[in-house]
Amino acid sequence: MIIRNGTIITWTEPNQLLEGHEILVQDCAIVSIEPQGVLTKRYPEEEVLDAQGQLIMPGNICAHTHFYGAFSRGMAIPGEPAENFQQILEKLWWKLDKALDEEGTRYSALTLLIDAIKYGTTTIIDHHASPNFIDGSLDVVYEAVRQSGLRSALCYEVTDRDGPERALAGINENSRFISRVEAGEIDPMVKAHFGLHASLTVSAATLAKCVEANGNRVGFHVHAAEGTVDQEDSLAKYGKRVIERFWDEHILSDRSILAHGVHVSDDEIRLLAESQSWLTHQPRSNMNNAVGVAPVEKLLESGVNLCMGNDGFSNAMWQEWFFAYLLQKDHKGDPRAMNGYDVIKIAVENNSRLATQIWDGMRVGKIEPGAAADIIFVDYHAITPMTAGNLPWHILFGFRDGMVTMTMAGGKVLMKDRQLLFLDEVEIAARSREVAAQSWARVAEM
Numbered sequence: 001m002i003i004r005n006g007t008i009i010t011w012t013e014p015n016q017l018l019e020g021h022e023i024l025v026q027d028c029a030i031v032s033i034e035p036q037g038v039l040t041k042r043y044p045e046e047e048v049l050d051a052q053g054q055l056i057m058p059g060n061i062c063a064h065t066h067f068y069g070a071f072s073r074g075m076a077i078p079g080e081p082a083e084n085f086q087q088i089l090e091k092l093w094w095k096l097d098k099a100l101d102e103e104g105t106r107y108s109a110l111t112l113l114i115d116a117i118k119y120g121t122t123t124i125i126d127h128h129a130s131p132n133f134i135d136g137s138l139d140v141v142y143e144a145v146r147q148s149g150l151r152s153a154l155c156y157e158v159t160d161r162d163g164p165e166r167a168l169a170g171i172n173e174n175s176r177f178i179s180r181v182e183a184g185e186i187d188p189m190v191k192a193h194f195g196l197h198a199s200l201t202v203s204a205a206t207l208a209k210c211v212e213a214n215g216n217r218v219g220f221h222v223h224a225a226e227g228t229v230d231q232e233d234s235l236a237k238y239g240k241r242v243i244e245r246f247w248d249e250h251i252l253s254d255r256s257i258l259a260h261g262v263h264v265s266d267d268e269i270r271l272l273a274e275s276q277s278w279l280t281h282q283p284r285s286n287m288n289n290a291v292g293v294a295p296v297e298k299l300l301e302s303g304v305n306l307c308m309g310n311d312g313f314s315n316a317m318w319q320e321w322f323f324a325y326l327l328q329k330d331h332k333g334d335p336r337a338m339n340g341y342d343v344i345k346i347a348v349e350n351n352s353r354l355a356t357q358i359w360d361g362m363r364v365g366k367i368e369p370g371a372a373a374d375i376i377f378v379d380y381h382a383i384t385p386m387t388a389g390n391l392p393w394h395i396l397f398g399f400r401d402g403m404v405t406m407t408m409a410g411g412k413v414l415m416k417d418r419q420l421l422f423l424d425e426v427e428i429a430a431r432s433r434e435v436a437a438q439s440w441a442r443v444a445e446m
């Protein structure tokens, strides 16, 4: 396929805006980029995808999400409103995930995958929990991802909060799915991590079992220092802070993802940088849970691999970028805080490096020869001069997620002219409403 007739944003370093070029995509990768006319002349038989003057850019990447959170939308939480993060976990998330059965797991995933395709997010790193449907749950999420055609890395959140039997079931679910990936039974668009819920819900014994079961096959994916309660718990039980505990237990590595890091000490920042672990930032979730503000600029200056996730919020990643941009300024009372380039460093460059590591060196998140063909069209017509240099501010202040008109992942067009090609949105939403109502009824009974 040849993609032509648009302005290409490459997200290479340095970033480039290419006018009058065309892209050759073969199988799952970008093969070459040449001046307009060269490829169409060289490969007259190739199908042509005309961007009609739109922007052509790499799909967005989300470094931490929860498909299982979809049914929280519009849900009334029984009882008194939660006063703090611990209560939010207990009153909302630890009930909603228990309410998910096989069908709930499937439709939670499908609905957020549709959201991702429509909003141009082509790579999603998920952290799954469904304590009453653990065995085989990753296969159900996997089938939904495969139906969608997107790129995704999956894991199951191991936790002790529901007793030793389910902790063990979580360990086995991760291990089983990792083995399937290793055996080549899984589409190469899908990879695995070993999931852990968070320090505060994983005991020393369970953590040791996870390390053993993983056997260094993949990186871990875990929440870390999201609320102060995580640090208080770790200090009380282990006499050390969360990141220090994870360092001592061999959880940190250049393959592991730690979500949040809102409350980290200088020593913990040093350990994150030294281990080259990936730390993800989710400002919308942090603001919604009122857990505090991550020290983003300090993390970047210290050499931490800081990435951008959405923690189960909509896969409209440009919204997440904008909150990240605004939050630091407001928090610090300094409009110079969080430059547009810092947002790009986190959400584009570091997310791309993370995805490239997960997909075994296949470059994800760039338009250049050899990179994965994960591409979107954006119907944005700049009203002021737009260059590679000021592009971050055009995105932050001008791009809206509904401007995405075409989404391609792994060389396959998943949405064209805003029409989904493989998923029936109306039918899936209708079924999702039924399944969500059943889940809500179970939550109300808990």
Ligand SMILES: [Zn+2]
Pocket (backbone or CB within 6 Å): 064, 065, 066, 127, 223, 259, 311
């Ligand atoms: Zn999360």
